[in-house]
Amino acid sequence: MTTRGVLYLIACAAGPAQFADYGVRQAQARGWDVCLVLTPSAARWWEPRMKELEELTGHRVRSQYKLPGEADALPKADVMLVAPMSCTTLNKWGGGISDTLAIGLPSEAVHMGVPVLAMPFFNRAQGAQPAVARSIADLRAQGVTFLDGPNGYEAHPPKQGNAAAYPWERALDAVDAVAGQA
Template sequence: MTRVLYLIATAAGPTQYIDRGVHAAKAAGWDTCLILTPTAASWWEGRLSELEQLTGHPVRHRYTRPGESGGLPEADAMLVAPLTTTSLCKWGAGITDTVALGIPAEAVHLGVPVAAMPFWSTALGAQPAVARALAALREQGVVLLDGPDGYQPHPPKTGDGASYPWHRALAAVEALTQA
């Protein structure tokens, strides 16, 4: 049986290496569909077809028009990674102005397991809105990996997107789907 994972990436450093996340998810046995924020998609502009070949699915980065299909199979689980403070705060406040936020915001209330792992600096993470958004998403059932078992915020200007711990995020998703 094929398991479908929606890997949803926001515009954080590791998204430059999102192909690594896709490879890791595929190695873990997931049929991986990729959804990007508009800014994250712009980083792959001219190369989105590479990601589509890698996943075997369209890469979503905008809402569909009425009557238009998104072209993705139904998800068994979702992983929002990397997650920026901007996207976290919007999602926690219920602002779903991008498909990358709208899909997991709805899915968690439809019973789809949703995990999210951040990538942000200690300075951005210190904003009071971040703690409120983390609490709001946890209250809704989102599993947030914002500590030693996920991603610890880095000092400003020192984040290393190339060494993002995809294995931790995928292990959390695996645990969610086994529960």
């Protein structure tokens, strides 16, 4: 089967990460070869079912930096999607802190010409923190396509998020649009 290219789906420890397999399947249905990268916390959520994700993607699921001298376990990315992106990841990335593989990969890639998109999942109270607006502006200034509002994810009221209803299709529509321009 011919693919559109390699998509790194980078899922953070936000509610929809427990449904990352849905995002993978939807991307695969669109023709993407999907490599899944999880934050360490999201990897703990999937630990009992990690083999299932690896069988689904056909690749090792990464959550840690590789050791010096180790070969890359994944093919080179054509595009990266950080989704769902937690408020913590947003603010660390916006502040230039790449202490996890899930932040380090896209923070480098955007400066190496790889299209990088990010779609959050956090509530309005978290989004009201002043650092959030600064981090979004900083990522956009670097060339990251930040998917919020009607064409992405609109922050939900506290304690009312619906992780199962995360709009993976909106994120993947944006991926397809950006990849079509590349």
